[in-house]
Amino acid sequence: MTVQYKFPDGFWWGSAVSATQIEGASREGGKGLNIWDYWYEKEPDRFFNGVGPDTTSDFYHRYKEDIQLMKEIGHNTFRFSISWSRLIPDGIGEINKQAIQFYNDVIDEMLANHIKPFVNLYHFDMPLEMQKLGGWESREVVEAYARYAKTCFTLFGDRVKKWFTHNEPIVPVEGGYLYDFHYPNIVDFKKAVQVAYHTIIAHAKAIKEFRSVQIPNGKIGIILNLTPSYPRSSHPADIKAAEIADLFFNRSFLDPAVKGKYPEELIALLKEYDQMPEVEEGDRELLQSNTVDILGVNYYQPRRVKAKSHLPNPESPFMPEWFFDNYEMPGRKMNPYRGWEIYEKGIYDIMVNIKENYDNIESFISENGMGVEGEERFIQDDMINDDYRIQFVKEHLKWLHKAIEEGANVKGYHMWTFMDNWSWSNAYKNRYGFISIDLQTQKRTPKKSAYWIKETSQNNGFTE
Ligand code: BGP
Numbered sequence: 420m421t422v423q424y425k426f427p428d429g430f431w432w433g434s435a436v437s438a439t440q441i442e443g444a445s446r447e448g449g450k451g452l453n454i455w456d457y458w459y460e461k462e463p464d465r466f467f468n469g470v471g472p473d474t475t476s477d478f479y480h481r482y483k484e485d486i487q488l489m490k491e492i493g494h495n496t497f498r499f500s501i502s503w504s505r506l507i508p509d510g511i512g513e514i515n516k517q518a519i520q521f522y523n524d525v526i527d528e529m530l531a532n533h534i535k536p537f538v539n540l541y542h543f544d545m546p547l548e549m550q551k552l553g554g555w556e557s558r559e560v561v562e563a564y565a566r567y568a569k570t571c572f573t574l575f576g577d578r579v580k581k582w583f584t585h586n587e588p589i590v591p592v593e594g595g596y597l598y599d600f601h602y603p604n605i606v607d608f609k610k611a612v613q614v615a616y617h618t619i620i621a622h623a624k625a626i627k628e629f630r631s632v633q634i635p636n637g638k639i640g641i642i643l644n645l646t647p648s649y650p651r652s653s654h655p656a657d658i659k660a661a662e663i664a665d666l667f668f669n670r671s672f673l674d675p676a677v678k679g680k681y682p683e684e685l686i687a688l689l690k691e692y693d694q695m696p697e698v699e700e701g702d703r704e705l706l707q708s709n710t711v712d713i714l715g716v717n718y719y720q721p722r723r724v725k726a727k728s729h730l731p732n733p734e735s736p737f738m739p740e741w742f743f744d745n746y747e748m749p750g751r752k753m754n755p756y757r758g759w760e761i762y763e764k765g766i767y768d769i770m771v772n773i774k775e776n777y778d779n780i781e782s783f784i785s786e787n788g789m790g791v792e793g794e795e796r797f798i799q800d801d802m803i804n805d806d807y808r809i810q811f812v813k814e815h816l817k818w819l820h821k822a823i824e825e826g827a828n829v830k831g832y833h834m835w836t837f838m839d840n841w842s843w844s845n846a847y848k849n850r851y852g853f854i855s856i857d858l859q860t861q862k863r864t865p866k867k868s869a870y871w872i873k874e875t876s877q878n879n880g881f882t883e
Contacts, residue, residue, distance in 0.1 A: 434498070435499075437499070439472050440476070453504040454545045492869045494534050497535075503544060511566065539586050572628060585642065589643070613696040615696075643717065646718075646765075648668070648722045714773065723746040725744050754790070784832045819832060836852050838863060
């Protein structure tokens with residue numbers, strides 16, 4: 420059969436999840452609390468319909484059934500995260516044997532079904548005891564994380580060959596320290612910079628541990644949400660606004676992770692506004708000598724910006740938005756449920772940028788997807804007919820295919836997400852999965868897109 424959009428041999432087809440969003444069992448199996456368990460206890464109203472992270476999609480108990488479904492829909496790879504507070508309940512002390520057993524079982528079950536595990540170490544889920552020390556504000560927590568990372572490599576590295584230090588590390592910075600959508604709900608740019616800096620130092624230390632453990636054929640990377648910054652116009656002020664947004668939200672992690680150093684322009688800007696973080700001797704060398712082997716790219720939406728129309732209030736908290744205004748492009752295509760623009764070409768622009776400016780490092784799409792509210796509207800013959808999701812994936816894959824044809828070193832495409840899961844404050848509002856979940860019974864039912872992805876992975880591509 421001739422396939423119109425054919426992907427390279429061995430292309431990784433799969434999906435991604437994170438521990439807090441699917442495991443449930445938040446107080447079972449010896450797990451310690453993390454900031455989500457704690458924040459929900461404190462402020463349940465900040466979560467959609469008051470639904471918290473305690474049960475989520477119950478993967479902790481149903482992983483066998485879920486892995487069977489993954490196999491059935493053609494996954495050859497799957498990314499999950501280890502919950503730091505499950506493995507080391509207080510973040511630094513004793514290792515929880517039940518957690519070792521659980522993650523061993525998940526990994527073994529995946530391998531027995533020919534699904535390669537991609538494992539991420541940190542997905543927004545700071546152990547509560549570590550947050551009490553200041554979370555990423557604290558250098559002590561950086562050290563604890565490096566120990567946790569080493570523990571994971573040692574325990575699971577015989578079977579797990581793809582490792583990731585962080586998922587979207589800019590998000591806890593934005594959510595927890597700038598825009599009030601993650602615990603600890605602080606608004607303080609200088610702390611945000613410190614948190615971002617410590618996250619990348621922790622990342623480099625984990626890579627150093629990884630190299631010393633020496634996992635045969637092992638690779639380590641980071642997963643970044645790259646949001647291309649498009650200026651409203653070619654006016655120099657708009658272009659400058661877009662460049663600054665790019666520095667803050669993309670290059671702040673992309674450059675140190677891939678190139679081992681921060682962009683000069685970012686350092687100059689932070690110095691000018693007296694917002695530099697505290698650094699320690701040896702940090703620069705640490706970053707330089709511990710760059711990634713592989714880059715995961717999460718892509719959902721572009722960022723459109725324009726030059727500021729008004730000067731910022733000098734009395735207000737210093738913010739990235741002191742340098743640009745967000746721009747609503749007329750006629751933009753929206754996902755109204757999530758409030759995110761859909762711009763498929765963005766995926767291509769990111770890959771061209773990585774090819775041209777980041778040494779064409781090995782990469783893959785580690786998340787892309789579409790959250791839709793009220794999907795039961797689309798049920799026909801007991802199945803959600805999510806044609807909009809199939810369309811969304813196709814259009815993104817076409818652009819990805821074009822980037823690959825032009826030489827981008829892209830090895831796979833993972834969807835967010837495998838089955839409907841709990842989202843950080845939206846809980847189960849928007850559904851993203853190939854598999855739907857009935858929250859009352861936890862029954863899993865493949866959506867139409869599950870059958871589509873199965874065929875696409877089997878054919879290693881698709882025809883329009
Ligand atoms: C990414 C995160 C995921 C996931 C996804 C969808 O930023 O890595 O954890 O949640 O976005 O976003 P949301 O759940 O906020 O709709």
